[in-house]
Amino acid sequence: MALHIILNELGMSFELDKTDTDAGKTEAGDNFLKISPNGYVPALITDEGEIITENPAVLQYLADQSPEAGLAPPNDTPARTRLQETLNFVSSELHKSFSPFFSGKDLVGAERQKAEAGVRRRAAYIEQRLDDGRSFLLGETFSVADAYAFVVLNWAGFVGISLAAYPKTQNYVARVAARPASIKAMVAEGLMEQAT
Template sequence: MKLYYAPGTCALSPHIVALEAGVPLELERVDIRKTPHLSEAGVDFVTINPNLYVPVLELDDGSVLTEGVAIIQFLADLKPDAGLVPALGSPERYRFQAWLNFIATELHRMYSPWLFHPECGTQAQDVARRKIAERLEFVEDHLARSGPFLLGDRFTAADAYLFTIAGWSDFTKIDLVAFPRLGDFMARAGARPTVQAAMAAEGMKVAA
């Protein structure tokens, strides 16, 4: 299988999940800053994903799977013994999916004024920054009750997604000092060998 990615994007989360699960992936970088978006192999990315965003997982049969939340669940379900996703049909599975939905809709999309619509300007960014802080406070309170990870003691694919999105706080000037439990989570997750390996492979700065 092949993962199309761009450094610093949400494609980091399926990369982490694949390493945690021991699922081998070929990586193909996409330059999303230029038009047309070309992969490092020279493929016009619009032929892979007409929506022109990563991640995209190309399966062994040549078909593709899009949307990060779908991809990380697919990869985690390939290796259920890795414990990255609760069992299908269990209440815990739906709590896991609730966190994926929360991160996608209440956190990930809030970064649009920086990632996708910088033309909206600083006013939109200021509003988004306040909204993100409110959502991070919710995560902070949950980790205080149920941590160190979202589902307790076990690192799951949802944590890989949260680590990726919360990691964007640096360039959006959201200080995680105000969220000590989340800061601990970021340090704990960031110290995992799989997380460091994924970041290094994508050319991202790895914490010492």
């Protein structure tokens, strides 16, 4: 979903292939493990046939295809390092803090509390990053990190975690959700109905 949003932001042409990660099959009938040996999405196949996996890498690759769009600061700048720091936080901390909720087992009692506390600790960091009134994680400019953070933070609602204790984060999620590229991706992936 994060890279789907970025593909829309950049107006790039692309094909989606829905993947059943449990079955290891794509909708087009390919063995997904042959595309991506780790078996998880996303995997991007470039026009040159290069397969790129891992959200932080794919997102930066896409941003670098159209530097003029400004979705990632230029390489070799402190701002780019800040983007990488943020992407790694979203990937290895925020994203993975949701793993217990998607383990297929019902989370109850102390186990659920512990998992929820893990998500809350990472949401509190996002809230802190937004504390100076900035619109996006790197400042006033939307970046690839915002697409990824939005997708993950949006899962809070799906797993029954309220973000009400993090009002800046809640507004931030709504801000990114309202972008035409996000709406288009959510409609295409069946998470939202097309407005009439």
